[in-house]
Amino acid sequence: MQQQKTITQATRQKKLHKPLFITAAAITLLPFISTPVALLLGIGLAQTIGNPYQQLTRKLTHWLLQLSVIGLGFGMNAHNALKAGREGFLLTIASISTTLLLGWLLSKIFRIDKHTSHLISSGTAICGGSAIAAIAPVVKANEKQLSVALGIIFLLNSVALFLFPVLGHMLHLSQTQFGLWSAIAIHDTSSVVGAASKYGDEALQVATTVKLSRALWIIPVALITSLLFRTKGATIKIPWFIGLFVVAMLMNTFLPIQQISPILTGSAKTGLSLTLFLIGANLTREMLRGIGWKPLLQGVLLWAFISISALMVILQLH
Template sequence: MENSVQTVENKSLPFLEVNKFYQQVIFGLLVLVCLSGFVSPPVALLLGLIVANVSGHPFLHLNAKTINILLQLAVVGLGFGMNVNSALSAGKEGFLFTIASIVSTLVLGSLLGKWFDIENKTSHLISCGTAICGGSAIAAIAPVIKADEKQTSVALGVIFILNSIALFLFPAVGHLLELSQQDFGLWCAIAIHDTSSVVGAANNYGAEALQIATTVKLARALWIIPVALITSVLFKNKSSKIKIPYFIGLFILAMIMNTYIPQTALVSPYLVAVAKIGLTVTLFLIGAGLSRGVLQSVGIKPLLQGVLLWVFIAVATLGSVMYFN
């Protein structure tokens, strides 16, 4: 999962030409606001978007690595608030949904890519990002198919734009349809691309939704490995190393400790609280990386592929969850 989020080159200037010092002050103050614990993940994302397009991100070169580290630490911290038995139950329920959605998304993505005449590697990266776990999947697959910087950046741009929309849209739809905590957690784990937005949306919906969504999403992330292996065969590249999301093991260890070591209960609430704040800051940083340059670099055809794939998986999963549950 290292370097799972890459920064798209920002060639457009922010709306205001702010002195570098004041740019850093504004950015630092907003980070402190997100660290306060009084800002929800969607609001943090919105603040990041405002910074990206109004004053600019003063530390854009550090954004990708910081997002990766914070997200992984946040996910591990959330494990201290979860029970192994409940997680296994959620994982079993989401297993069939996961397989069906990954296969159908990859097949449909390939067809859409050919229909829109999108460059093959870009199309495959968008499909993998939608099918598995967003930016992490793209980062794992990109070296396997020897994608260049532009192909990777376009795919990441599509995924992060849709992730930002999902963070606001999914909880609203869930409440409108009166989805249960269980149904919403399963739905957003499968239908939202990136782990950060899945956890952010589920956290807004409720504690049970958060547990189910996090467990199912991380189990889904493990599918990076077989998909990367199949991809290496399809693209005839057997020499590339596959990035394995090792931090998921730490998440599982945290759940085991929380379930079977009573003393962990003394610190678990604090670790979970810190993890949620870390997630909030992560989403602020993701928003801060979505400048006009990112939006302009994507292009209409790749965006259409991403949108259609996303609508397909969201509607199909929602219908399945409501029908079978």
């Protein structure tokens, strides 16, 4: 009788999980909810009730992030973006190549599975989850290898979203300096945009432009990966949304759309809050438990390397 009562209570609680999750997601759409708060709310739900829509939210996160990034283009100036892109170009090449090389070296030292290690290195070097999703089919990674790499990247992204703005203010970084640093040192585009928007509008413009130009390196890295792993018939996903972001930026610069631009960028920032909520909601206990300490250590060391080295170069050059 007591066992039956316990089962009934558990069933009732599970029925409440879905409406509770939907309500929390709706709250993140409110204008006063910041991106860090949205992320924290998602993580809190993941660690308590779990994610009742795990498969759906993974797909939705991917599309929502891309649409949000395109929307942010309507708030940017092409001339300023071109200048920011030029400033970050050499830093991008140097940081990507050294991070991938260090990742390979760490995989040998810690004896980490080469597929998992390469996914973590690619995610750290280029653009987080987007790079991992693009490289995974090239190396023919299995579900376990993919989930470990994504778990580490999303976990470190969550820390970066809170940590980087605090460090930026402590170090008295300018808007340009912080924009460059966050674009290079924070893995995922969502956390880059979230951290930079918290720091300031100029930082947001620099960070978004540099990060998206960095994301284009998915293509050459994927091609080199297919040669190194000798993968025949590998499919390479091209980040098409970057082209639409450029179109949106050009429209905002050269067309008289100043009246609707704030509406579009405001909607994009709201979409970004929801995106970060969904990313947090995917950091479930099961995902965190399945990571393993060696891949996590590799991810942390790579992140520390790219963060410190990029900051030192930026402080010297800017």
